[in-house]
Amino acid sequence: MDSVTRDGDGQLCLGGVALSTVVGDPRAGTPAYVYDLGAIRAEARAMRAAFDGAPHVVAYAVKANSAGAIVRVLREEGCGADVVSGPELALCLEAGVPPDRVVYSGVAKTDAELDLAIGAGILAIQIESAEEIPRVAARARAAARRVHVSFRVNPAVEREALATHAHIATGHDEAKFGIPIDLVGAGLDDVDRHAELALVGIGSHVGSQLVTTEPYVVAARKLFALAREVHARRPLSFVDTGGGFGVDYGAGCEAAPADFIRATRKEQVAAGLGSLALLCEPGRSLVAKHGVLVACILQRKAAHHRRWVMIDAGMNDLMRPALYQARHRIVPLLATQGPLADVTVVGPVCESTDDFGVYALPEDASGAVAILDAGAYGFTMASRYNGRALPAEVFVEGGRVVGSVPRDPPGAWIADRLRS
Numbered sequence: 001m002d003s004v005t006r007d008g009d010g011q012l013c014l015g016g017v018a019l020s021t022v023v024g025d026p027r028a029g030t031p032a033y034v035y036d037l038g039a040i041r042a043e044a045r046a047m048r049a050a051f052d053g054a055p056h057v058v059a060y061a062v063k064a065n066s067a068g069a070i071v072r073v074l075r076e077e078g079c080g081a082d083v084v085s086g087p088e089l090a091l092c093l094e095a096g097v098p099p100d101r102v103v104y105s106g107v108a109k110t111d112a113e114l115d116l117a118i119g120a121g122i123l124a125i126q127i128e129s130a131e132e133i134p135r136v137a138a139r140a141r142a143a144a145r146r147v148h149v150s151f152r153v154n155p156a157v158e159r160e161a162l163a164t165h166a167h168i169a170t171g172h173d174e175a176k177f178g179i180p181i182d183l184v185g186a187g188l189d190d191v192d193r194h195a196e197l198a199l200v201g202i203g204s205h206v207g208s209q210l211v212t213t214e215p216y217v218v219a220a221r222k223l224f225a226l227a228r229e230v231h232a233r234r235p236l237s238f239v240d241t242g243g244g245f246g247v248d249y250g251a252g253c254e255a256a257p258a259d260f261i262r263a264t265r266k267e268q269v270a271a272g273l274g275s276l277a278l279l280c281e282p283g284r285s286l287v288a289k290h291g292v293l294v295a296c297i298l299q300r301k302a303a304h305h306r307r308w309v310m311i312d313a314g315m316n317d318l319m320r321p322a323l324y325q326a327r328h329r330i331v332p333l334l335a336t337q338g339p340l341a342d343v344t345v346v347g348p349v350c351e352s353t354d355d356f357g358v359y360a361l362p363e364d365a366s367g368a369v370a371i372l373d374a375g376a377y378g379f380t381m382a383s384r385y386n387g388r389a390l391p392a393e394v395f396v397e398g399g400r401v402v403g404s405v406p407r408d409p410p411g412a413w414i415a416d417r418l419r420s
């Protein structure tokens with residue numbers, strides 16, 4: 001399911017729209033994220049179809065991309081949401097995501113955030129430590145509500161087994177996330193002592209950008225063995241195996257989201273939990289491939305044997321390369337036949353990590369480029385570092401632009417900083 005194509009004139013297109021039109025559009029400007037809503041819709045449909053009619057919730061991890069247009073499209077496709085903060089929860093409720101399809105994860109929730117979740121009556125507040133149980137119970141008592149909670153457990157799957165970047169491995173025993181399996185029993189006793197809490201689910205999320213199903217299935221098997229014991233003592237309504245389905249950033253990705261879902265469902269049935277709803281929390285796999293970051297070349301530099309191409313997008317717009325040594329493909333908007341040269345593509349930010357890597361680009365490349373597969377963890381991590389504006393966002397569907405949000409207006413940052 002690739003959103004990016006080239007038309008007969010060599011123009012790079014996303015969702016059938018030539019990206020050069022975005023560059024010239026004063027409503028956006030560059031750098032600009034462009035997203036293909038139609039492809040995101042199709043991605044959600046394919047994921048939901050993989051459950052073959054079994055009870056499920058695809059709880060979209062909003063942290064990957066919180067653009068309202070995307071959250072609404074996924075809601076229309078029947079997805080729920082996995083949120084990790086009060087503002088993400090409020091956004092989803094405002095965008096019409098049904099509360100009974102929303103789970104709220106996060107290791108340190110404020111009282112105000114818990115109150116919002118309790119008031120909205122979401123599917124479950126995911127409890128991430130034994131210490132969080134009395135805090136949620138206190139807020140439930142204050143609201144005079146019986147609150148649905150689930151345990152996010154930490155299945156202790158080692159980083160190496162996950163074969164992903166250490167910074168996005170979350171289900172190992174040194175991570176701050178989740179209740180260690182050996183503490184779950186005491187946690188259950190504690191929930192039982194609080195009449196205002198009802199345990200409805202058990203889940204885990206072991207890491208992101210998993211390119212094979214094995215580590216995910218290993219974690220799911222551990223989770224289901226535990227869930228089976230718990231379910232025998234008090235009926236659960238769901239099990240949740242988290243997000244993490246990988247995407248192909250250019251180095252390949254063996255497994256598709258449907259492979260993860262089918263393999264997990266098989267384990268769930270084998271564990272005797274087939275009647276429970278199966279939740280997953282995909283973020284990246286719904287949106288990454290269907291967004292690009294368009295940037296203009298501002299400057300070239302050659303010194304000794306090195307060549308640089310400097311673009312108007314930096315690590316403040318797309319942080320993944322600086323944060324995780326991630327590599328995205330970078331291609332010119334207009335295909336050229338000329339010779340290629342290896343150039344280091346960098347942004348304007350005053351940091352050495354503002355470096356997207358070395359790419360073979362046409363020697364005479366000028367104009368604009370697209371950083372591919374940038375739909376996830378792009379804009380949501382963007383900042384105004386160095387006084388830079390937040391990037392524009394453009395949404396396409398059915399071969400046309402259907403919406404856009406311009407860059408921060410000039411002067412917004414200055415006014416903001418002068419408030420002190």
Ligand SMILES: Cc1ncc(COP(=O)(O)O)c(C=O)c1O
Pocket residue numbers: 061064082105170205207208209242243244245281282283284285
């Ligand atoms: C609890 C939780 N669920 C889901 C996700 C989404 O992961 P991904 O975008 O890899 O699918 C994350 C990502 O960090 C997470 O922490």
